[in-house]
Amino acid sequence: MAIAVPHHLVDFALLGPTHDRRLLQDSPILGDVWLKFAKNPEKSIELLIEPHWEVPAGKVAAEISAGLNRDNDADLPNIAPLHGVVAAKLYFNELLRVVVPRTSWWHKSSTTRRHAELRQGTSAAGAPAPIERVVNAVINLAIHWDAQREASSSDSGLHALDRFLALAALITWAGKTRPEEKTSEESLGASSGARRAAGSEPPPELKDLTLDVARTLVQTVISEFPAPAPPTLSSADVQKNAKATNIIWQVSLNRTANLALRASVPAVKADAARRLFGVDCSKITWAIIDAGVAGSHPAFRDSNGDSRVKSSFDFTSIRRIISLDNRTEKRAARRADELKNQGLAGDLSVNDAAAMLQALAEDAVEGRPVRWEIVKQFVQIDPRTPPPSDHGTHVGGIIAANRDAALETPGQDPNDVGFGVCPEIKLYDFRVLGAGPKETEFAIIAALQFIRHLNDMTDYMAIHGANLSLSIPHDVRNYACGRTPICLECERLVESGVVVVAAAGNYGYQSFQTTEGSYDGYAAFTVTDPGNAEGVLTVGSTHRSAPHTFGVSYFSSRGPTGDGRAKPDLVAPGERIRGPVQTQDWGDLDGTSMAAPHVSGAAAMLMARYEELIGQPRRVKEILCKSATDLGRERSFQGHGMLDVLRAFQSI
Numbered sequence: 001m002a003i004a005v006p007h008h009l010v011d012f013a014l015l016g017p018t019h020d021r022r023l024l025q026d027s028p029i030l031g032d033v034w035l036k037f038a039k040n041p042e043k044s045i046e047l048l049i050e051p052h053w054e055v056p057a058g059k060v061a062a063e064i065s066a067g068l069n070r071d072n073d074a075d076l077p078n079i080a081p082l083h084g085v086v087a088a089k090l091y092f093n094e095l096l097r098v099v100v101p102r103t104s105w106w107h108k109s110s111t112t113r114r115h116a117e118l119r120q121g122t123s124a125a126g127a128p129a130p131i132e133r134v135v136n137a138v139i140n141l142a143i144h145w146d147a148q149r150e151a152s153s154s155d156s157g158l159h160a161l162d163r164f165l166a167l168a169a170l171i172t173w174a175g176k177t178r179p180e181e182k183t184s185e186e187s188l189g190a191s192s193g194a195r196r197a198a199g200s201e202p203p204p205e206l207k208d209l210t211l212d213v214a215r216t217l218v219q220t221v222i223s224e225f226p227a228p229a230p231p232t233l234s235s236a237d238v239q240k241n242a243k244a245t246n247i248i249w250q251v252s253l254n255r256t257a258n259l260a261l262r263a264s265v266p267a268v269k270a271d272a273a274r275r276l277f278g279v280d281c282s283k284i285t286w287a288i289i290d291a292g293v294a295g296s297h298p299a300f301r302d303s304n305g306d307s308r309v310k311s312s313f314d315f316t317s318i319r320r321i322i323s324l325d326n327r328t329e330k331r332a333a334r335r336a337d338e339l340k341n342q343g344l345a346g347d348l349s350v351n352d353a354a355a356m357l358q359a360l361a362e363d364a365v366e367g368r369p370v371r372w373e374i375v376k377q378f379v380q381i382d383p384r385t386p387p388p389s390d391h392g393t394h395v396g397g398i399i400a401a402n403r404d405a406a407l408e409t410p411g412q413d414p415n416d417v418g419f420g421v422c423p424e425i426k427l428y429d430f431r432v433l434g435a436g437p438k439e440t441e442f443a444i445i446a447a448l449q450f451i452r453h454l455n456d457m458t459d460y461m462a463i464h465g466a467n468l469s470l471s472i473p474h475d476v477r478n479y480a481c482g483r484t485p486i487c488l489e490c491e492r493l494v495e496s497g498v499v500v501v502a503a504a505g506n507y508g509y510q511s512f513q514t515t516e517g518s519y520d521g522y523a524a525f526t527v528t529d530p531g532n533a534e535g536v537l538t539v540g541s542t543h544r545s546a547p548h549t550f551g552v553s554y555f556s557s558r559g560p561t562g563d564g565r566a567k568p569d570l571v572a573p574g575e576r577i578r579g580p581v582q583t584q585d586w587g588d589l590d591g592t593s594m595a596a597p598h599v600s601g602a603a604a605m606l607m608a609r610y611e612e613l614i615g616q617p618r619r620v621k622e623i624l625c626k627s628a629t630d631l632g633r634e635r636s637f638q639g640h641g642m643l644d645v646l647r648a649f650q651s652i
Contacts, residue, residue, distance in 0.1 A: 005038035013167040026160030028103040028250040030478040041175030046254035049086040055247040057081035058364035067098035079324045087442040103248040114161045137166035138214040169217040255441040257470040264544040264573035265419040269646035281422040281608040287466040291433040292387025299401035299580040309383040312429035318446045326357040372453040390581035397580035398597035418578030421601025448489045465499035467600040469593035471528040481562035487533035494535035497615035501600045502531040503592035504540040504568040505557035526557040541574025541595040552637040559636040568639040570628045572598035
């Protein structure tokens with residue numbers, strides 16, 4: 001196993017010393033990618049690659065695929081494009097060799113000039129050769145493992161490409177270096193020391209990095225890159241070639257989404273509003289983007305005994321469905337067989353499924369958009385298919401549970417059954433979270449794009465709103481807050497007329513590790529994606545029945561956003577909420593996951609009563625926020641206050 005590069009060395013390379021930080025990094029590889037490779041320098045990592053705005057994602061995927069040399073069926077990159085983003089599982093050397101030279105940053109005039117200087121070894125009279133400055137930067141990274149010993153001059157005057165190459169060289173070296181075997185006593189002592197020093201102790205190999213080794217490393221890394229065309233050339237062919245290779249904007253992690261999990265309907269006055277205004281939500285449909293809704297649960301029956309879960313779609317395998325790996329007949333056939341065994345691809349034969357997988361891969365290579373009508377045949381499943389966890393069923397029940405229908409089940413205890421905000425509403429089940437943690441941001445983006453497709457295919461809105469009771473922490477090293485791929489996709493869905501409701505996250509109370517031990521306390525700026533998106537209704541949690549007494553739940557993420565915008569938008573009950581779980585059972589769950597569907601139900605009620613609000617998600621958000629009840633807490637804790645459905649109706 002390779003050694004790991006300490007977290008703060010990556011920060012030091014990207015952002016400079018702690019007392020003299022740059023605003024943001026300069027290279028197209030975002031900070032979370034550097035950190036992941038630094039931790040596992042020899043492993044392949046799931047990435048999201050954003051194309052240049054003029055280039056179709058399929059073309060980018062095809063270019064990356066053509067540049068790789070992997071032909072091992074057991075270790076495929078699984079490159080898959082959607083509109084505006086490409087997912088790929090790449091090794092570090094592939095990122096350097098294939099992706100970076102195709103970025104717009106690589107073809108900037110300042111980058112190309114510096115690259116030429118490094119290759120030629122030229123410099124101004126009396127100044128160190130450019131290659132030596134990069135070598136010195138590598139050495140500085142190795143010796144400045146202790147943040148207290150950072151030298152203010154260690155990073156001064158370095159070009160963005162110098163810092164990029166220095167960090168790339170260090171991670172390349174770490175991937176080839178194996179730690180020495182230690183006795184169990186030595187390992188135990190090292191672990192204790194690391195705890196005492198709060199993680200500041202580096203691998204001892206970092207102290208042994210010599211000048212000669214660093215020089216060889218930098219020269220090797222530089223040689224990995226094809227030299228970009230000098231900016232002074234004006235040949236039409238050169239300009240055309242540069243434009244053809246300037247196709248990638250930036251690279252981030254395909255992040256993991258976590259479940260935002262931690263007598264509520266009367267608390268938000270939804271029952272009173274339904275009776276007073278005669279609200280019937282049977283013509284409203286809502287998407288539950290989660291782990292899956294158990295469509296056979298009696299809570300989702302309508303008056304005829306049929307399930308109100310209209311359709312279920314399993315997007316956990318979307319990467320394998322639209323992957324460029326399916327271009328060959330052999331791989332497409334094997335992939336089709338895998339999907340059939342997984343219960344996907346419906347009634348398609350293996351041969352028909354393989355042909356469709358090949359067609360999707362060829363579409364991507366040719367730069368054509370995803371044919372969702374083909375994808376639908378692979379992802380649509382029986383709503384009665386059991387989901388991997390209770391979470392999505394519980395979330396769906398808070399919106400849609402019909403208590404009367406559930407009580408018709410023989411032996412059902414009335415004290416166990418919970419109320420749904422909209423007991424007539426219909427649901428669409430989008431399964432994006434599997435049984436265990438994995439890279440799921442790409443799957444969520446695919447589900448959001450598919451919702452837009454379903455609405456585009458009809459003269460009316462097939463889906464009026466979407467609930468995302470999930471949470472992806474935002475990394476300040478990367479995108480501006482609210483500008484991550486998943487946040488932008490949520491904004492596009494809002495612009496298309498769909499109400500999007502998201503959990504704020506459960507990071508409001510955290511344990512911090514310091515040099516003097518752990519410290520527990522409340523944390524601001526902890527709202528997670530996609531709740532950081534401006535157009536999304538971001539929901540925090542409060543007590544299920546006594547919000548004025550208990551205020552905002554201790555775990556509920558606090559605002560504002562990292563760029564200073566007011567979030568969350570409001571709070572709703574999220575503690576010990578009763579809802580349906582798998583089979584025919586009921587249970588209590590906590591978290592902002594449980595708060596968000598209360599707001600989804602309220603938005604659905606408004607659109608059911610006032611049809612002119614359909615397709616007006618920003619107006620719906622405004623009504624719910626302005627009518628919320630002030631709990632007397634900080635704006636960054638409670639947003640506009642506690643959801644009040646009755647007051648929302650009375651305000652119109």
